[in-house]
Amino acid sequence: MSEKPKMATRSSARTKAPVAAPAPTTRTTRAKAGTTTTTKATSPPSLPVPPPPKKAASRKPLTSRSNNDGLSDPPSKPPSKSVAGARKLAKVKANVVEAEREPIMAYLRVRPNVNEDDEVSPYLTQLSDTSVRMTDPNQEHQNPSSRFRSSTVTPSSTYTFSHVFPPSTTQGDFFTSTTLPLVRDVLEGQNALLFTYGVTNSGKTYTVQGGSSAGSAGILPRSLDVIFNSVEGLHGSNKYRPIRLYGVELADASDLKPPPTVPEPAVAQVLGSQMSNSASSMDIDVDTTALKLDRNYEYTIWLSYAEVYNEKVYDLLDSVHDESSRQKPSGIPRSGAASSLVLTRNALLVKSSPSFDNSDSEVGGKYISGLRQFRIETAAQAKELLRLGQLHRRVFGTLANKESSRSHGMVILKIMRCHRGEKNDPTAIQISRFTLVDLAGSERTKHTHTTGDRLKEAGNINNSLMVLGQCLQVLRSNQRKVAVSLSQEGEGKAGRVDTRDIKQTLTIVPFRHSKLTEILMDYFAGDGRVVMIVNVNPYDTGYDENSHVMKFAALAREVYVSPTPAPVQRAPTVGPGKTSGKTIRHLGPLTLNDPDIAPKPFSRKVTISIDGNNHGGRKASEAVLEVLEVPEPDDETGEEEQADDVPINPLVDALFDEIEYLRLQLYESEMRSALVEAEVRDEVMREMETRMADMEDMYTRRLAKEIEQHEAKTDAKLDMLQQTGFRSPMKKAQPQHSRTDWSDEEEDVGLSFVQEEEEDNSSENSSGEEFNFSDRKDSEISDTSPPKKERQASAKPSPAKRQSTASQKIREPRPFIPDGPMLPSDSEDAEMTGTEAGDETEEGEEEEGGEEDEDEESVPASDSESEGGDDDEEWAPSVPTPRAVKPPPRASSPSPTRQKIPQPKFLTNRNRISMAEERLKNMDLDDDFANDDSMIIPSRQSRGRQVGGSGPRKVKRLVGSTPVIREEQIEQISLAMDKRSGGKTVRRLLT
Ligand SMILES: Nc1ncnc2c1ncn2[C@@H]1O[C@H](COP(=O)(O)OP(=O)(O)OP(=O)(O)O)[C@@H](O)[C@H]1O
Numbered sequence: 001m002s003e004k005p006k007m008a009t010r011s012s013a014r015t016k017a018p019v020a021a022p023a024p025t026t027r028t029t030r031a032k033a034g035t036t037t038t039t040k041a042t043s044p045p046s047l048p049v050p051p052p053p054k055k056a057a058s059r060k061p062l063t064s065r066s067n068n069d070g071l072s073d074p075p076s077k078p079p080s081k082s083v084a085g086a087r088k089l090a091k092v093k094a095n096v097v098e099a100e101r102e103p104i105m106a107y108l109r110v111r112p113n114v115n116e117d118d119e120v121s122p123y124l125t126q127l128s129d130t131s132v133r134m135t136d137p138n139q140e141h142q143n144p145s146s147r148f149r150s151s152t153v154t155p156s157s158t159y160t161f162s163h164v165f166p167p168s169t170t171q172g173d174f175f176t177s178t179t180l181p182l183v184r185d186v187l188e189g190q191n192a193l194l195f196t197y198g199v200t201n202s203g204k205t206y207t208v209q210g211g212s213s214a215g216s217a218g219i220l221p222r223s224l225d226v227i228f229n230s231v232e233g234l235h236g237s238n239k240y241r242p243i244r245l246y247g248v249e250l251a252d253a254s255d256l257k258p259p260p261t262v263p264e265p266a267v268a269q270v271l272g273s274q275m276s277n278s279a280s281s282m283d284i285d286v287d288t289t290a291l292k293l294d295r296n297y298e299y300t301i302w303l304s305y306a307e308v309y310n311e312k313v314y315d316l317l318d319s320v321h322d323e324s325s326r327q328k329p330s331g332i333p334r335s336g337a338a339s340s341l342v343l344t345r346n347a348l349l350v351k352s353s354p355s356f357d358n359s360d361s362e363v364g365g366k367y368i369s370g371l372r373q374f375r376i377e378t379a380a381q382a383k384e385l386l387r388l389g390q391l392h393r394r395v396f397g398t399l400a401n402k403e404s405s406r407s408h409g410m411v412i413l414k415i416m417r418c419h420r421g422e423k424n425d426p427t428a429i430q431i432s433r434f435t436l437v438d439l440a441g442s443e444r445t446k447h448t449h450t451t452g453d454r455l456k457e458a459g460n461i462n463n464s465l466m467v468l469g470q471c472l473q474v475l476r477s478n479q480r481k482v483a484v485s486l487s488q489e490g491e492g493k494a495g496r497v498d499t500r501d502i503k504q505t506l507t508i509v510p511f512r513h514s515k516l517t518e519i520l521m522d523y524f525a526g527d528g529r530v531v532m533i534v535n536v537n538p539y540d541t542g543y544d545e546n547s548h549v550m551k552f553a554a555l556a557r558e559v560y561v562s563p564t565p566a567p568v569q570r571a572p573t574v575g576p577g578k579t580s581g582k583t584i585r586h587l588g589p590l591t592l593n594d595p596d597i598a599p600k601p602f603s604r605k606v607t608i609s610i611d612g613n614n615h616g617g618r619k620a621s622e623a624v625l626e627v628l629e630v631p632e633p634d635d636e637t638g639e640e641e642q643a644d645d646v647p648i649n650p651l652v653d654a655l656f657d658e659i660e661y662l663r664l665q666l667y668e669s670e671m672r673s674a675l676v677e678a679e680v681r682d683e684v685m686r687e688m689e690t691r692m693a694d695m696e697d698m699y700t701r702r703l704a705k706e707i708e709q710h711e712a713k714t715d716a717k718l719d720m721l722q723q724t725g726f727r728s729p730m731k732k733a734q735p736q737h738s739r740t741d742w743s744d745e746e747e748d749v750g751l752s753f754v755q756e757e758e759e760d761n762s763s764e765n766s767s768g769e770e771f772n773f774s775d776r777k778d779s780e781i782s783d784t785s786p787p788k789k790e791r792q793a794s795a796k797p798s799p800a801k802r803q804s805t806a807s808q809k810i811r812e813p814r815p816f817i818p819d820g821p822m823l824p825s826d827s828e829d830a831e832m833t834g835t836e837a838g839d840e841t842e843e844g845e846e847e848e849g850g851e852e853d854e855d856e857e858s859v860p861a862s863d864s865e866s867e868g869g870d871d872d873e874e875w876a877p878s879v880p881t882p883r884a885v886k887p888p889p890r891a892s893s894p895s896p897t898r899q900k901i902p903q904p905k906f907l908t909n910r911n912r913i914s915m916a917e918e919r920l921k922n923m924d925l926d927d928d929f930a931n932d933d934s935m936i937i938p939s940r941q942s943r944g945r946q947v948g949g950s951g952p953r954k955v956k957r958l959v960g961s962t963p964v965i966r967e968e969q970i971e972q973i974s975l976a977m978d979k980r981s982g983g984k985t986v987r988r989l990l991t
Contacts, residue, residue, distance in 0.1 A: 101560040104472075104530040105162045106553045107178050108132065111203040111537040112167035122538035124546075131160045134550065136543055159550040161534070162557070171216050174207070175287070179219040182531055183226050184291050186434040187299070189417055191528025193435045193520060194219070197465075197552065198535030199545040200441030205405055207533060208438040209390070210285070217285035220411060220436050221383055227301060227413070228379040229290035236298030238375065240426055242414045245353035245367040245522065248429050251375075259303075259317075259374035261384040266322035266341060267395050286379070298423060300416040303382055304373040305389035308515045309407035310460045312347040312629065314396070316389035316409075317372045320345065344628040345396060346370075350518050365522025373414065386411065396627055406457045408464065408516055409438040433528070435520070439465065442545065467514035469552050471524060475559045478506040526562040703973055720917075 110124060110132075123137040135156040165174055182192040196204035210218030241251040262268070293299075305316040322341050349369040376382045393409065413434040422428035440461040485502045511521035523530050534553045536546050 101526075101562050102529070104532055104556045104559050104561060105178075106532045106534060106557045107163050107165060108159075108161040108534045108536060108553070109165045109169065109174065109203065109207060110167050111206075111535060111539075113539045115540070120539045123543055124536065124538035126164055126166055127158065128164075130162065130164060131158055132164055133158045134538075134543070134547055138543070157547065157550070159554060160557075161553060171207075171210060171218060172222070172287070175219045175222040176289075178531060178533060179223055180226065180289065180291075182434065182529055183223050183230075185529055186413070186415055186432050187227065187230055187291060187293055187417075189430050189432050191433045191523065192531070193437070193523040193528060194531045194533065195435075195437035195439055195520075196533045196535055197439055198441065198549055199537070199542065201540070202441065202535035202537040202546075202549075204438055204441065204533075204535045207535060208409075208436060209386075214284050217287070220386065221285065221379075222287040222289075223413075223434070223436070224379045224382045224386075225287035226289045226291060227415070228376075228382070229288065230293050231299040231301065232290070234293060234295060234297065234299050235377065236300040236416065236418055237423060238300070239424075240300075240416065240429060241375070242302055242373065242416055242431050244351075244369075245365050245433075246431055247354075248416070248426050248431065255375055259376065259381060259385050260319070260388060261381075263388055263391050263395075264320045266343060267320050267391055269322075269341070296420050297417050298420055301376045301382075302373045302414040302416070303376050303385055304368075304371045304412040304414075305386060306348070306368055306371055306410045306412070307393055307407040308410065308464065308519070309396075310457060311464070311515050312631065313350060313368050313371075313515055313519070314345050314347060314629075315368075315371050316392045317374065317385060318345065318392075320392060320395065342626045342628055343395065344630060346630040347632045349632045350515060353522070365525070365527060366518050368519060371412075373412075405438060405440045406461065408440050408461075410519070411436045435523070437516075437520070439516075442549065464514040464516040465552075467510060467517050468520075469555065470513070471509050471511055471517050471521075472552075472555050472559050474507050474509045475524060476555065478509070479560055481505055524559070524561065528561065530556075530561050532556050700977060703977060707970065707973055 110122075110126070113120065113122070123135050125133045125135070127133055133156050163177065165177070179194060182194055186192050196207055198204050206216070206218065208218045208220050210216045210221060238251055238256060240248045241255050243249050307314050307316050320343055322343065348371055350366050351369045353365045353367055374385060376385070389409075389411075393407065413436075415432050415434070416429055417432065418425075418429045440457075442462060442465050482502055509521075509525070511517045511524075517524075522528075532553060534549055536549065538546065
């Protein structure tokens with residue numbers, strides 16, 4: 001099947017698996033052959049030799065790990081000739097791929113303690129040339145005795161690097177070990193990336209640019225020195241200039257102009273005297289190292305300097321103008337008097353490298369469109385330019401107020417190399433790039449309490465660093481997948497592995513998620529050597545942040561890149577500013593030119609502190625600028641810009657947009673549903689709590705009621721037993737024996753009424769009516785009792801007479817009405833059962849005494865007359881009401897109402913029992929019990945004391961063999977009620 005012609009699209013750039021380097025073409029092979037001779041160039045003998053980069057052979061364990069799976073899969077037959085051949089081929093293929101790959105080199109540089117007054121001990125210990133151990137100082141503080149003794153007691157981690165440089169390492173040694181090999185590679189036609197990574201104040205800028213003292217020049221000026229020392233006498237013609245990522249075009253007159261050395265007047269005005277103070281080690285130190293190069297080649301060096309600030313790319317070598325005199329763009333407010341200058345700079349687009357620049361490269365890659373570049377002849381010229389770029393960086397505020405890099409600085413050196421014999425052939429030009437990145441310090445915003453613009457800066461810095469980490473992670477996992485597939489193919493487990501199948505399983509590396517990774521993607525995707533310098537300050541920067549940096553470095557070391565030679569030109573360009581003929585337009589309904597959606601210029605104030613020197617009549621430290629940051633232009637403006645565009649498949653573009661839109665919608669709906677869920681949960685919780693409280697309340701009341709009922713029933717049963725003769729009648733002298741569960745007060749009251757009755761009886765006896773509670777028998781009672789009607793009539797008391805007739809009521813037998821359950825014998829009884837009981841409740845405490853009187857009237861009678869015979873008609877003493885549940889008189893709230901039980905006057909044994917049962921059934925307890933503030937639950941001890949103290953033996957409240965309610969239960973209930981009743985008091989009767 002014939003393959004379609006390859007078209008570089010955004011998707012292809014995204015999905016290109018950064019797995020293996022492309023096989024070198026004929027031209028690149030030739031270029032490589034050329035460089036092979038130059039690799040013999042010797043490095044200075046006095047300098048330490050850097051550790052050789054680990055070759056891909058170190059990835060063997062990964063392969064062999066997968067091979068171990070074969071234990072459960074024993075080889076069956078010897079492979080056939082063709083299979084063996086395919087296997088051999090696959091192995092060779094894998095070896096070729098692995099041989100061309102090497103891991104990202106990660107060097108650790110430990111910053112010395114620059115503040116000598118501060119005697120802080122570092123939390124990092126160097127274990128060897130390649131490993132360090134970090135021990136959490138906070139944990140250490142908690143376990144001071146365990147420091148460095150046992151890693152199990154004190155949490156510590158060991159990290160391995162390509163090489164570890166202790167604080168004593170000089171700038172020169174560090175450069176020689178880490179950067180010099182890269183410089184050599186670049187001069188030999190390979191791409192190289194070097195970036196510093198670390199938290200704020202860890203020494204990144206010092207490492208890249210250097211300090212101010214002699215000998216402290218950083219790797220950037222030293223690299224420039226070495227490059228220009230090495231190409232001395234090998235400078236090429238000025239006929240061509242580099243464009244985009246790999247392309248060349250004919251140079252024009254502007255390229256012949258020398259690069260600027262001094263800043264524009266506007267910048268000089270802002271910086272004032274600092275311009276002259278800004279001399280650094282860059283100017284003092286000159287590295288004399290020169291690499292021996294193939295003298296058959298000519299070299300041309302081009303330099304660019306960009307910064308990525310707030311996810312926008314700016315050219316630091318672009319000329320800066322004061323816009324304050326011009327018409328102010330609409331929508332941007334004028335600042336106050338302090339901001340007399342308005343400096344404008346334009347953000348640049350990052351574009352994909354077109355395929356016609358280099359069809360050999362599968363990586364694609366992106367470049368900064370419109371980034372200025374200057375042809376450099378000497379190191380001094382380059383340093384001047386860099387100094388200018390740093391001034392611009394400072395003026396535009398990313399270094400304002402604080403000596404801290406808030407942007408990612410990026411120096412890009414392009415080295416055009418061409419064989420002398422082919423110097424008029426642009427297709428023979430090879431362009432290699434050396435990018436040095438001084439990354440902004442990662443920091444925790446919560447630690448630095450950053451706000452406003454600084455917070456935005458920090459957010460963008462952390463975001464781009466996070467994306468860089470994510471890219472490395474995905475790259476690592478993709479590479480592992482490929483390694484496993486290839487090793488399986490080599491072992492014959494997976495047959496012939498189609499690389500397209502493998503690629504389908506690979507994850508898209510999120511390079512596009514940040515400008516930083518977008519620009520550097522071609523390096524990580526396998527287009528050159530990568531060196532990462534990890535700076536750590538183990539004295540006064542956070543342990544957590546540094547351990548995060550360490551983990552990042554560990555991750556980077558597991559990513560493999562392909563240090564293949566940079567490709568040479570395939571299609572020559574026709575002239576300056578002209579393209580190779582492809583004009584591609586973006587398709588789509590919306591463009592950034594649309595005034596509604598076009599990005600607006602962003603204005604911000606920048607305060608420059610310039611060491612207190614005067615500036616324009618006021619203190620320079622007060623100089624405030626207004627920086628106008630114009631966003632990237634629309635990608636399809638101008639024919640020239642269009643020429644730089646990558647052919648974008650409109651369908652793919654639309655699909656990407658659709659994906660972004662859907663992702664946004666998904667995010668929004670997830671947020672909405674999370675909110676709704678939280679609300680519903682809250683509501684349910686509240687409802688549950690209310691219900692639980694109600695249930696608790698209900699059960700508390702029910703418990704109280706049950707306790708009351710049980711007590712009442714128990715009392716009633718006891719009385720029933722007494723009445724039916726199962727229990728010996730109460731002696732007059734010991735009335736309390738029958739009521740051992742009563743409270744003391746009640747006993748006293750009861751006793752007093754017994755005495756009253758006795759008095760009544762005695763008075764009656766003295767008046768001629770013989771009636772003796774203790775001595776009279778039932779028959780006598782019946783004999784002497786008046787006829788029924790008479791009794792009824794006499795039993796009708798008027799309210800006024802109630803008190804006086806109480807004793808009579810006791811003595812008079814009541815008629816038994818078999819059908820009605822405990823019907824009152826007369827109207828008085830009816831009144832007592834219904835109306836009076838209700839009245840008593842309403843009348844409150846005072847009336848309660850009256851009621852008690854009524855009750856008490858019947859008590860002694862009941863006790864004294866219970867010794868009745870078995871006659872059909874006999875004297876039935878009234879049954880005492882269940883007093884145990886009666887609230888004490890001193891209770892402030894009304895006592896629970898209890899229905900008064902009618903008392904039949906004449907009962908048979910059978911009827912007496914049924915009557916008692918009926919009474920039990922009808923016993924109605926007050927529902928409003930829970931409103932009572934207190935109640936009395938008689939305890940076993942109190943009854944025991946009463947019984948034991950005055951009675952002969954303890955009376956058990958048992959009916960049959962099973963207690964109605966056990967004492968333990970009562971105690972448990974009362975305890976539970978104590979707990980749950982809140983303000984209510986459950987008072988135990990302990991006395
Ligand atoms: N190896 C070193 N020897 C001596 N001084 C050093 C060294 N490394 C760093 N310093 C000093 O430490 C301070 C902080 O260094 P530097 O500004 O390079 O940190 P940084 O990581 O770039 O910070 P930021 O990310 O905020 O820009 C500077 O004063 C620098 O001179």
